[in-house]
Amino acid sequence: MKNGRFNEKYFLTDDQIMLRESVQEFAQQELAPRARELDAWDHTDYPFDLMYRAGELGYLGLSIPEEYGGTGMDSICEMIMIEEIARVSSGMASAIDAHSGLALAAFVEGGSEEQKKNWLAPAARGEKIAAFALTEPGSGSDSGAMTTSAKLEGDEWVINGTKHWITNFNGCDFFVVAARTDPESKGAKGVSVFYVDAKNPGVSIGEPEHKTGNRGPGSGTVFFTNCRIPKDCLIGEEGEGFKILMKGLDEGRLVIAALSIGIAQDSYDRAVRYANEREQFGKPIGKQQIIGAYLADMASQIDLARTMLYHVCRMKDAGLEYTAEAAAIKVFASEMCVRVTEKAVQIHGGNGYSEEYIVERNWRDSKLQTIGEGTSEILRCMVLARRCLNEEY
Ligand SMILES: Cc1cc2nc3c(=O)[nH]c(=O)nc-3n(C[C@H](O)[C@H](O)[C@H](O)COP(=O)(O)OP(=O)(O)OC[C@H]3O[C@@H](n4cnc5c(N)ncnc54)[C@H](O)[C@@H]3O)c2cc1C
Structure with a gap:
């Protein structure tokens, strides 16, 4: 190593x-x-x-x-x-x-x-x-509760509804939007996915959220008001949108795992440098056994996450089903990232609590990873526990 x-x-x-x-x-x-x-x-x-x-x-x-x-x-x-x-x-x-x-x-x-x-x-x-518009003010983890609707009128779909927390919303060229095409259906059924040009007059946006971390791209609210789009903007079959979205989220969860590993790796690298440079009690703090043990745990957890992520990638590329594995690595890597970035701040002492030091930013950035694209709770309850119990997920 x-x-x-x-x-x-x-x-x-x-x-x-x-x-x-x-x-x-x-x-x-x-x-x-x-x-x-x-x-x-x-x-x-x-x-x-x-x-x-x-x-x-x-x-x-x-x-x-x-x-x-x-x-x-x-x-x-x-x-x-x-x-x-x-x-x-x-x-x-x-x-x-x-x-x-x-x-x-x-x-x-x-x-x-x-x-x-x-x-x-x-x-x-x-x-x-592009931006991906699934979440709504009233439907986050429970995305099947979405109320944004798409109604076919002649040769056009008419979309109405509000999407929330949409990353890239202010400046993207188009949105991939989930909307309910069957008003009678509930949950995952009757949802379809659409391509919507961001310049469509039926699209308007709110102010960017003031985020704790992961700043740079704006995340915010998008309003679809009698938004008319050609019939052929439907992606996939009508009513089959949820399957498309869930497959996409499997891939997105691998990406969040990679993102978490990147943030954690940078935090670890900075913690090692600081532990070697910062002296207290006449020697570098890294010579204190407990700091060395922190670093050992950080490095091991990062390597474990990376190794498992690559394993799941190989499953995906071999065409195997990988929904549960994607959920498992997303939960493990994102929570590992929160732990590692917190330890990096701790190793930096007071300096770790200052914007001057990048470990502070990494710590703020880490938290989103356990929330977006399936919270840790949802993935544990609705995918991983169900797999353990041989139930459908
Ligand atoms: C910075 C940022 C960027 C984002 N970008 C996008 C984007 O580009 N596109 C997009 O569509 N969305 C985006 N989102 C939304 C994100 O996917 C949701 O925030 C996430 O799915 C959680 O939904 P929620 O915030 O409504 O939380 P809620 O669903 O309200 O959950 C609140 C808490 O309750 C728990 N909980 C809920 N239901 C259960 C249950 N059944 N069992 C156990 N615990 C439960 C959750 O785990 C969580 O801890 C973004 C969010 C953020 C913060």
Whole structure:
């Protein structure tokens, strides 16, 4: 093990290692100088030039097939890219997750050939930026309780409803929106997914939320008011939207795990440096047995999370069912991230409680990971416990 990471040569390909190095170069040279600016508390306009640049480099469509504008790499490559970006700015990694991990995944799962060519391909190349609109003020974990409706009138769908906490909402080019197409149905049934151009006159947005962390991309409310879209903006079959969304969320959960590992790795690296530099009682604090033990636990947990994440990626790429495994690694990695970032603050003492030190930002950024894309409670109760009890999930 070197610097908190097992020797990757044993389990990564040369291409995967090269990708890590090239993303690190982008992250250090182009993203790091702007990471503080992105985290400013009153920051409201995400500099989308960073997203377009990530698109130019192929990062927004890494695991999307080449014929649809992607680079056709495997899922581990996508996780490596997210981890390296999150080590520098978890806000930017969240923006990429909303775009690729969630919105574009809907096209991969349910899009027609024409939709993939017309909408997925430009977005995979990073020419268009997407947002994913599922959550509503009254329906978060219980997404089946959504009330946003879509009604077919002639050749158009008419969407009405409010979506809440939508990342990339202020500046994206289009939304992937979930809405109820069967007013009689309840829960997951009768929900469909749509492509909605952000410039549609029926779309308006609220103010960005003042978030604790993961700043950079705005997250906020989107209103759909008699929003008319062509009939062929329906993605997949009418009423089958939930299946598409849940498949997309499986992938999104892997992305959150990678993001968590990136934040934790950066916190660990900083904690090691600080433990070596900071002297108290005449020697570096890292020489105190308890600080060394903290570092040992942090490194082990990060490596465990990364190893399991790559294992689940291999299951996904082999075409195996991986819903429960995605839930398990999301819960483990996100909670690991909260623990590791908290310990990194502790190792920094009072300095860890100052905005001057990046471990403070990482600590704030960590908490979202146990909430978004399936809270720890929901994944434990509705996926993992059910699997243990041989129930349907
Ligand atoms: C910064 C940020 C960005 C986001 N970006 C997006 C986005 O781009 N697109 C999008 O659609 N959404 C987005 N979200 C929304 C996010 O997915 C939801 O916040 C999340 O699903 C939880 O829903 P909620 O906030 O309504 O919490 P609630 O569902 O109200 O849950 C509150 C608490 O109750 C617990 N709970 C609820 N039901 C149960 C149960 N049955 N059993 C046990 N415990 C339960 C939860 O685990 C949680 O602890 C974002 C949220 C944030 C904070």
